[in-house]
Amino acid sequence: MATDNLGLEFSASRPETAAGFEAAMDEYMVFTGEPMHRLKDAAVADPEFALGYCLMGCLRLFAGVSGSNPQVAGELALSRDRREAANPRERAHIDAFETAAGGEMSKAGAMWDAILADHPHDMMAAKCAHEAYFLVGESANLRDSVAAILPAWDESLPYYGFLLGMGAFGYEETGEYEVAEEMGRRAVEIEPADCWAVHAVAHVLQMQGRRRDGIGWLDGTVRHWRDKMWLKGHLWWHLSIQLIEDGQIDRVLQIFDDYISDCDEDQVTRLMDCSSLLLRLELAGVEVGERWHQVVPKWLKHMDEHAIGFTDAHLALTLARAGEDDRLAEFFRSLNAYIEAQDNTNQGILARTGRDLCHGMAAFARGDYTTAADRIHPVHDDIWNIGGSNAQRQMFTLTLVKALLRSERFAEALQIVELWATEVPAPSLWRDLAEALEGTGHADGAVAARRHATELAN
Ligand SMILES: [Fe+2]
Numbered sequence: 027m028a029t030d031n032l033g034l035e036f037s038a039s040r041p042e043t044a045a046g047f048e049a050a051m052d053e054y055m056v057f058t059g060e061p062m063h064r065l066k067d068a069a070v071a072d073p074e075f076a077l078g079y080c081l082m083g084c085l086r087l088f089a090g091v092s093g094s095n096p097q098v099a100g101e102l103a104l105s106r107d108r109r110e111a112a113n114p115r116e117r118a119h120i121d122a123f124e125t126a127a128g129g130e131m132s133k134a135g136a137m138w139d140a141i142l143a144d145h146p147h148d149m150m151a152a153k154c155a156h157e158a159y160f161l162v163g164e165s166a167n168l169r170d171s172v173a174a175i176l177p178a179w180d181e182s183l184p185y186y187g188f189l190l191g192m193g194a195f196g197y198e199e200t201g202e203y204e205v206a207e208e209m210g211r212r213a214v215e216i217e218p219a220d221c222w223a224v225h226a227v228a229h230v231l232q233m234q235g236r237r238r239d240g241i242g243w244l245d246g247t248v249r250h251w252r253d254k255m256w257l258k259g260h261l262w263w264h265l266s267i268q269l270i271e272d273g274q275i276d277r278v279l280q281i282f283d284d285y286i287s288d289c290d291e292d293q294v295t296r297l298m299d300c301s302s303l304l305l306r307l308e309l310a311g312v313e314v315g316e317r318w319h320q321v322v323p324k325w326l327k328h329m330d331e332h333a334i335g336f337t338d339a340h341l342a343l344t345l346a347r348a349g350e351d352d353r354l355a356e357f358f359r360s361l362n363a364y365i366e367a368q369d370n371t372n373q374g375i376l377a378r379t380g381r382d383l384c385h386g387m388a389a390f391a392r393g394d395y396t397t398a399a400d401r402i403h404p405v406h407d408d409i410w411n412i413g414g415s416n417a418q419r420q421m422f423t424l425t426l427v428k429a430l431l432r433s434e435r436f437a438e439a440l441q442i443v444e445l446w447a448t449e450v451p452a453p454s455l456w457r458d459l460a461e462a463l464e465g466t467g468h469a470d471g472a473v474a475a476r477r478h479a480t481e482l483a484n
Pocket residue numbers: 225229260264415417
């Protein structure tokens with residue numbers, strides 16, 4: 027047995043294992059370094075180290091691959107081999123990993139929360155629960171998982187600032203922006219390298235339409251996150267969304283080319299940033315050239331994974347925008363086969379919501395706006411369940427609004443955009459609102475909305 031830097035006992039037979047595990051956790055906190063290599067080195071050298079393969083497999087799942095990934099399957103088998111000799115906490119971790127790999131992220135999140143009820147300082151459990159709830163869009167659980175253990179923490183413990191950063195993101199996703207911003211800024215004060223806390227504050231600023239604050243916040247912290255390989259692309263994405271709204275299109279294209287499109291094929295979350303940003307540019311009327319074709323080869327490895335609906339919707343969109351019709355048909359055959367063959371929560375979400383969304387996004391990409399609206403609108407209220415954040419899922423709502431406007435279903439578009447524009451001072455929303463008002467015969471309202479959009483843009 028060894029003891030980690032938070033006082034938790036874990037199975038290990040070599041002193042180097044503890045150092046390897048702690049270094050991997052340190053790197054995981056700041057989304058940099060090589061936590062996988064550290065864990066693997068420790069696990070290969072120490073057959074008693076039960077958490078090594080377990081955390082490796084979890085990290086792969088959280089990066090966006092599914093349990094069918096051969097590396098995840100291998101790590102699950104190796105984790106199971108170590109289960110019997112492990113302590114009860116480690117066994118619970120291995121069971122939660124197995125549940126997550128089986129497409130049951132919500133249940134896995136609850137299993138990690140159960141570990142936290144007994145071991146509130148188990149940062150690995152806290153991070154895993156956080157990631158699992160995020161992947162299924164369960165924002166209240168995301169918030170409550172951290173809120174439940176925060177009273178057991180204080181600044182004397184390692185990772186306290188990071189826990190605040192996670193709490194900030196939970197509060198942001200439940201729309202409690204004031205608490206989220208305060209907590210996130212405090213987390214960054216304690217630990218400037220905490221790019222997840224930087225990210226939580228960026229979310230608040232984006233959701234509130236505070237684009238100049240958002241640009242200033244990310245430009246002002248870039249030195250702390252520009253080398254954080256797992257999150258930097260996504261933070262560039264957040265900055266780009268604000269820059270698009272600010273009309274700084276050339277800078278966004280440069281950011282895409284220099285910092286976002288350089289991900290590798292296993293970084294699925296970063297691939298989604300690529301596709302999402304290209305669509306957000308196009309929705310703003312920007313020509314993106316050959317960039318869709320550049321990202322297609324990296325997506326192809328994930329055609330049969332169906333890890334979550336959020337990923338599949340980006341994949342379908344990308345294939346359709348790149349004109350890859352045969353591959354798109356192949357993707358839908360694979361998705362249908364997955365839905366037929368599986369019987370888990372992820373399959374249910376894909377069957378109820380994800381598949382229609384994929385068809386809708388592909389239709390939009392091909393310019394078939396009526397089909398896009400027909401497929402997306404009925405599932406729009408359930409899209410939260412496919413995973414991703416509120417800010418990321420806005421892409422689907424914006425696509426739906428454009429599809430409704432372009433197929434002249436102005437009343438439906440108005441219903442979605444009216445309240446949203448009232449709450450968020452974004453010029454693009456006010457332009458969409460103007461178009462919807464004009465189409466529904468509210469000429470004066472349209473003129474006023476267009477004028478307000480111009481004021482907001484300046
Ligand atoms: Fe984000």
